[in-house]
Amino acid sequence: MERFGHTPLSLGREIGERVRDPGLDNPPLNLTEEDLVRGLRYVSIEAPSGVRGRMGVLGPLVDQAEAAVVVRNTAYAFGCSGCFRAGLQVLYLLRRKGIPILEVEYPSTREEARGMVRRIAEFLGGLKG
């Protein structure tokens, strides 16, 4: 996928940095109490710890986002958040930001995949650099 000069905000990279950080020792994801506390900026403390932990990492990405591509009904192996509720909250926060959002369905055929890539490319190409 071409990036059209945009910078992707990647959850994988965030987690990768944690995993490689020799100063952290809480495998496998090296999520810290600090991450969970940070999550409170995005969900109430009443939300389960897993949701707060995810939001502690995902929330700052939402803060930085200037546009978003949302892939709906994804397969199990797509992405690595793994929590429907955290996903709900991320989408909700993105919508509240009022930034351009493209929502596409996860493809089940080669043709649908081409269509999805085409739509994303058009979306990215249409965004201001």
Add this chain to the structure above:
Amino acid sequence: MTRIAQLSCGTEWSGVQAMLEKAAGMVGAELFFPEVDLEDIDRAVEEVGLEVQSPNLRLMIARAKALAEGVPADAAFILTCFRCAEGVLAKHAVRRYLQERTSLPLVMYSFTEKPKLGELLLRMEALVTLAEKKTLLAREKQEGLTLGIDSGSSTTKAVVMRDNEVVGTGWIPTTEVVEAAERVKREALAQAGVKEGEIEGVGVTGYGRFLLGEAMKADLVQEELTVVSKGTAFLSGVQRGEATVIDIGGLDNKVMTLLNGIPDSFTMGGVCAGSSGRFLELAASRLGVDVPTLGRLALKGNPEKVRMDSYCAIFGIQDLVSGLASGSAREDVAAAACRSVARQVFETQLQEIDLRLPVIEVGGTALVEGLVKEMREILKVDIRVPNLPQFGGAVGAALLVSGVRG
């Protein structure tokens, strides 16, 4: 009668609906469910932007939209089952949605199968106050010459305000309610250089408010949640927008979230002295210092060096004593005491609160520097402490009463 719209999921299946209605009746309010058409539900969920799956939560969102579109109500009570992930997301999304579109007073609550009637009553009472005194609570400026007294469980505070400025204060430990109030009143009047007869309005709040209201023929007798909120907004200059107020009192703690200086959600503790100023008093007494000194000592200490297995006022103090006995520095013990209170407030009091910036700490304990530092470290946000934080309630009372003075 105050009509409170109930926006909820799970109350019938938790067996708490009857208790909710009873609590509403006790404060002269009635609960009702805003009517919606089934075909409007999906549209409402789309508009709010949170695509919850539970049908009852989707219905709750649609009811919120009905309120925003003009279904008559005086207030709204938003509640979901404790620990429901989807519920807590929906509750806050509904709260934001209504705040952005209506001026309805809102209170949120998470219930279990055994909610405490007192907790429900307090929330309903606050909603009724917020609904019935909306105009008064919107007041941002103090006018004339007024007196505010906050009769707290630990200390009694008084302020005299003249034309939007605090001109006199008094602050002493609470002994006998009326006598303590008379003393702080005299102190505040003397400092302001004002005679009692010149005062145009007296507002009272706090535990002793009903007794004081009669004894002093007060013009305003009001619960402390709204009063402290108004006082804090005034003292910190945050009259507009959102804020979170933390007031760690001598006997109970209050955490309120504000929109334009008016609380829309709050939590109030009081079941455990371990999370209150009383714990700090006990720790200070064990160290042979006063509470402010304990706060300053704490700034130089490392709380990690003292093992604390309990937040309990009794067992927690025992841990501190053990720390001292095993050679821990007084600074470290002081820091551990402050951390203990901050942690417990964080873990228990903030259960229902969606932290909104700025966070402002008031009450006498806001002067305990080590406690503010620990709260700051736990919450990972800056915490503002306004001037005269101990007078938040008294200032709120003096400000509000200027709106009802003769």
